[in-house]
Amino acid sequence: MELQLQIKLNPNLYLRDPESSTLGKNIVRYSVELIDELGFEDFTFKKLAQRIDTTEAGIYRYFENKHKLLIYLTTWFWTWMEYQIMFQTNNIADNKKKIDTIIALLSNPRETTFLMANIDKEKLNRIVVAEGNKAYLTKHVTEDNKAMLFAPYKDLCHKIASVFADYAPGYPYPHSLASTLVETAHHQMYFKDNLPRLTDFGPGAGDTDLAGYLSHLVFGALNAAK
Amino acid sequence: MELQLQIKLNPNLYLRDPESSTLGKNIVRYSVELIDELGFEDFTFKKLAQRIDTTEAGIYRYFENKHKLLIYLTTWFWTWMEYQIMFQTNNIADNKKKIDTIIALLSNPRETTFLMANIDKEKLNRIVVAEGNKAYLTKHVTEDNKAMLFAPYKDLCHKIASVFADYAPGYPYPHSLASTLVETAHHQMYFKDNLPRLTDFGPGAGDTDLAGYLSHLVFGALNAAK
DNA sequence: TACAAAAAATAGTAAAGCTATTATTTGTGG
DNA sequence: CCACAAATAATAGCTTTACTATTTTTTGTA
Numbered sequence: 001m002e003l004q005l006q007i008k009l010n011p012n013l014y015l016r017d018p019e020s021s022t023l024g025k026n027i028v029r030y031s032v033e034l035i036d037e038l039g040f041e042d043f044t045f046k047k048l049a050q051r052i053d054t055t056e057a058g059i060y061r062y063f064e065n066k067h068k069l070l071i072y073l074t075t076w077f078w079t080w081m082e083y084q085i086m087f088q089t090n091n092i093a094d095n096k097k098k099i100d101t102i103i104a105l106l107s108n109p110r111e112t113t114f115l116m117a118n119i120d121k122e123k124l125n126r127i128v129v130a131e132g133n134k135a136y137l138t139k140h141v142t143e144d145n146k147a148m149l150f151a152p153y154k155d156l157c158h159k160i161a162s163v164f165a166d167y168a169p170g171y172p173y174p175h176s177l178a179s180t181l182v183e184t185a186h187h188q189m190y191f192k193d194n195l196p197r198l199t200d201f202g203p204g205a206g207d208t209d210l211a212g213y214l215s216h217l218v219f220g221a222l223n224a225a226k
Numbered sequence: 227m228e229l230q231l232q233i234k235l236n237p238n239l240y241l242r243d244p245e246s247s248t249l250g251k252n253i254v255r256y257s258v259e260l261i262d263e264l265g266f267e268d269f270t271f272k273k274l275a276q277r278i279d280t281t282e283a284g285i286y287r288y289f290e291n292k293h294k295l296l297i298y299l300t301t302w303f304w305t306w307m308e309y310q311i312m313f314q315t316n317n318i319a320d321n322k323k324k325i326d327t328i329i330a331l332l333s334n335p336r337e338t339t340f341l342m343a344n345i346d347k348e349k350l351n352r353i354v355v356a357e358g359n360k361a362y363l364t365k366h367v368t369e370d371n372k373a374m375l376f377a378p379y380k381d382l383c384h385k386i387a388s389v390f391a392d393y394a395p396g397y398p399y400p401h402s403l404a405s406t407l408v409e410t411a412h413h414q415m416y417f418k419d420n421l422p423r424l425t426d427f428g429p430g431a432g433d434t435d436l437a438g439y440l441s442h443l444v445f446g447a448l449n450a451a452k
Numbered sequence: 453t454a455c456a457a458a459a460a461a462t463a464g465t466a467a468a469g470c471t472a473t474t475a476t477t478t479g480t481g482g
Numbered sequence: 483c484c485a486c487a488a489a490t491a492a493t494a495g496c497t498t499t500a501c502t503a504t505t506t507t508t509t510g511t512a
Contacts, residue, residue, distance in 0.1 A: 039365035044468060055492060060470070133359045139265035141420045154423050172426065173439045176414055179424040180443070183413050184406050191405060194367045197380050198405040200398065213399045217406070220446035270499065281461060286501070453512100460507070468499070476491070482484085 007079050007117065012147040013072045016062045024062055026052045028076075029118045031069055036123040040070060040131040067138070071149050074135045076119070077128045078152040081109060082159060095167035096219075102160055103214045106185040108207035129186045157182060164222060171225035181218055188213065233305050233343065238373040239298045242288045250288055252278045254302075255344045257295055262349040266296060266357040293364070297375050300361045302345070303354045304378040307335060308385060321393035322445075328386055329440045332411040334433035355412045383408060390448060397451035407444055414439065 006019065018024030030052050035043045045059045045066060063069040084105050089098045109125050136150060144150065160178035164171060171177070188210055191198040201209050232245065244250030256278050261269045271285045271292060289295040310331050315324045335351050362376060370376065386404035390397060397403070414436055417424040427435050 041364065045470090046468075056469085057471085057493085058491070061490080065469075130363055133363065136421065137356055137359065137416070138267065145421060150421065154421070157424055173442065174426065175423070176417075176425045176427070176439050177443070179413070179417060180406075180410050184410065187405070187409050188402055190363070191402075195362065195371060195376065195380070197401070198383055199402045200400065201402070213402050216399065216450065217403070217443070217447050220448075220450040221443050222446075223450065224442065224446040271501090272499075282500085283462080283502085284460070287459080291500075455512090456510095458507105458509075460505105462503100462505070464503075465501085466499100467501100468497100470495100470497085472493105472495075474491105474493070476489105478487105478489075480485100480487090482486105 005083070007076055007083075009072060009075055009079065010148055010151065012149060013068055013075065014063055015060075018062050018072075023052075023054060023058065025118065026054075027059055027062055027069075028073070029120075032073060032119055032123050032127060035070075035073070035127050035131065040066070040127075040134060067135075070131060071135045071144065073124065074128050074132045075149065075152045076117075077124050077132075078156050080121075081105065082152065082156040084109065085156070085159065089163075095163060098163050099167060099218060099222075100215065102163065103181070103185075103211050103218065104207075106182060107189075107211040107214065129190050132186060164218075168222040168225050171222055173221075177218065177221055181214060184217070185210065185214055233302055233309075235298060235301055235305065236374055236377065238375060239294055239301065240289055241286075244288050244298075249278075249280060249284065251344065252280075253285055253288055253295075254299070255346075258299060258345055258349050258353060261296075261299075261353050261357065266292070266353075266360060293361075296357060297361045297370070299350065300354050300358045301375065301378050302343075303350055303358075304382050306347075307331065308378065308382040310335065311382070311385065315389075321389060324389050325393060325444060325448075326441065328389065329407070329411075329437050329444065330433075332408060333415075333437040333440065355416050358412065390444075394448040394451050397448055399447075403444065403447055407440060410443070411436065411440055 008019070011017070016024065018028050027048065031043070031048055034048055034051060038047070043066060045063075046056045049056045049059055063072065085102055088101050088105060092098050092101065109121060136144070136153075138144070157175060157178040160181065161174040164174040164177055188199055188201075192201045192205060192210070196203070200213070234245070237243070242250065244254050253274065257269070257274055260274050260277060264273070269292060271289075272282045275282045275285055289298065311328055314327050314331060318324050318327065335347060362370070364370070383401060383404040386407065387400040390400040390403055414425055414427075418427045418431060418436070422429070426439070
């Protein structure tokens with residue numbers, strides 16, 4: 001049995017659904033590769049066009065500009081992450097265990113049994129860590145937000161917040177703690193690799209060390225409110 | 227008595243010290259204004275040159291590129307913030323009170339008795355909140371880090387981490403908690419204004435609400451380790 | 453006053469980020 | 483199977499950005 005799950009995103013993100021053609025799929029797949037290689041600033045549609053042997057204008061038919069493409073990719077990631085969390089926490093009754101699972105997934109998003117698109121999750125994860133903030137740190141956040149472009153990110157945070165609320169009903173900041181958890185997971189990952197003095201993780205530290213910190217942080221907050 | 231404190235930054239940040247001339251001071255002062263208005267992406271040296279009635283090349287004599295200028299500005303802010311914290315926590319013996327003061331300053335960096343440069347702190351604060359991450363989220367972090375460009379940010383985090391360590395000697399993640407606190411203060415501020423569903427702060431929430439959350443978060447973590 | 457060094461203004465250039473126009477393909481009715 | 487319109491793709495362009503090299507002006511000093 002081979003299950004193929006498809007992620008369908010908000011049409012405001014693209015001009016033409018990239019899932020609808022081979023070119024579209026290539027755009028998504030190889031933009032992940034190229035952004036990971038060059039960084040978002042140096043990534044251009046022209047360079048991407050060269051790599052997948054099409055023209056710059058060809059890519060503009062799918063995405064209005066590279067920023068929309070970045071939102072598309074990050075949003076894809078958050079949708080995928082929410083699905084992972086939903087799947088992995090399903091049938092777990094214990095809320096503490098649910099939170100542990102969420103933290104483990106955020107600390108190390110690993111491939112599961114399901115094949116999903118031809119996207120390299122490791123590279124996409126690195127992109128979301130290093131470039132994800134740039135998706136919403138713009139002068140047009142409000143507009144983009146109204147167009148629902150960040151819905152999957154917000155949904156994910158709400159889902160996490162609701163688990164927090166179940167675990168510690170009296171805790172007054174479940175949403176802030178959820179967004180803090182998600183952001184911190186990524187920031188600490190980035191710091192560990194690039195500005196290690198901003199963390200307590202040595203060079204050999206793995207994702208369980210990060211998970212340990214996040215766990216301590218989250219349960220510290222939630223248990224204090226219990 | 228009028229005390230003028232001058233912040234002197236790492237020469238790797240500029241080609242010519244902006245503090246050394248009127249033009250240089252104008253570049254710093256009006257870039258804060260213009261980046262706040264346009265956002266970092268749409269900000270260009272040409273537009274800045276127009277505003278302060280000089281030429282684009284004139285600005286290039288001071289800063290290699292706009293990214294270096296952004297690091298200059300954020301770094302200025304962090305140096306200033308560390309000074310504020312140093313000053314305000316001086317002579318406070320109680321570590322809990324020290325942490326409260328730090329959180330209050332991070333939640334609302336207000337002008338103090340000292341005049342410091344002609345820089346609008348409110349605008350600069352907004353820039354650091356909205357654009358600060360872009361200073362280090364690049365493909366050349368490592369290089370920039372080696373050139374010590376982020377030293378003031380790291381110093382600030384270390385200072386905060388050492389207060390955490392004094393308060394709760396057994397706590398294993400003081401540095402990560404310090405960077406998390408600083409980043410979270412800014413992220414939650416940004417979310418409150420732009421993506422409010424990611425927080426628990428209503429439209430009327432002020433900086434004491436943010437401080438309340440941060441306080442709960444930090445002491446939750448530190449007290450759990452005591 | 454002469455002259456070199458520093459500073460400033462001018463005039464470029466290559467690439468980025470789009471867009472308008474032209475060409476080609478593809479699907480459908482006669 | 484052919485005509486032909488709609489959809490798709492390729493070409494060529496244009497404006498702005500991000501710099502840089504060159505020339506001109508100013509300034510300090512012998």
